[in-house]
Amino acid sequence: METFASLRVDGQSVYGMLHLPDTEAPAHGHPSVLILHGFTGSRSSDHRLLVLLSRYLVTLGVASLRIDFRGSGDSQGDFSEMTVSREIEDTVAAFAYLRQYPGLDPERVMLLGFSMGGMVAALSSPQVRPHRLALWAPALPELWLKALPGGFLPPVVTDQGGWPLGRAFLQELPRLRPLESARQWGGEALVFHGDQDATVPPEVGVRYAAALGCEAVGIPGAGHTFDSLEAVDLLHRETARFLLGR
Incomplete structure (x- = not known):
């Protein structure tokens, strides 16, 4: 079953899509995963990458919630x-929404982040304590810092390809330490990265894996958005295998 989800954060609505297995829930409830999109993305993501993941996971008995961050997609707020x-x-x-949702196991709520969503997931992990953590092509702050003109901050808003990027x-x-947060968390994790990623170099995924004490899985021939049918199929299958503990 697919149903719209809505929650309030600081007076604004965050909208998402909740995918629930149609099968009878185990005694402790179905496992679930919160899925975070990347910079300028949405809960669907590139070539429906996240939608298709949710629909695949639900066939395996795993619920998922895909949200639009505030200022992105359908959620309230400005970018x-x-x-x-x-x-x-x-x-x-x-994460709290999933932990309290009827029929879901509050102890088996997992977290998956893509690109900047991967950085957000790493930074959030010590606080939310996911059952498992999966990162897809996770970014680091340097990705944006190196693009600053002359190393100076803009006065108010920068036109980022039509997106109003705030100061x-x-x-x-510069104050964010996602690798330190990953190191601090120390739970079960796995990093996935396209070996042809020109946006976030694969060595960044290796750095995250080292901080998390886990493996970095290379997706052969894949760019930043895992942009081939073969790459997506492999990414989804291996992600599901990890989330299910297989």
Whole structure:
């Protein structure tokens, strides 16, 4: 079953899509995973990457919630207000939503983040304590910092290809320590990265894996959005295998 989800964070609505297995729930409830999209993305993501993952997981008895961060997709707020800290707040609220949802196991709520969503997931993990953590092509703050003109912050808003990128987002980046958060968490994790990723180099995924004490799985021939049918199939199958503990 697929149903719309809505939760409030700091007076604004975060919207998402909740996927629930049609099978009878185990005694403790179905496992679930919160799925976080990337920078300028939405809960569907590139070529429906996240939608298809949710629909695949539900056939395996795993529920999922895909949210639009505030300022993205259908959720309230403006993109100019977006910061990583705000996305962490959205993550914490959505994680609590899954933990309290009837028929879901509150102890087996997992977390998956793609690109900047992977960085948000790593930063959130010590607080939400996911049962398992999966990162797809996780980014680091340097990805945006290196693009600053002359190393200086813009006065208010930068036109990021039609997206109004706020000064607060850039101002916060140097203070973020996603690898330290990953190290601090220390639970079951797995990193997936396309070996042809030109947006977030594969060595970044290796750094995350080292911090998490886990493996980094290379997806052969895949770019940042895992942009082939073969790559997506492999990514989804191996992600599901990890989330199910197989």
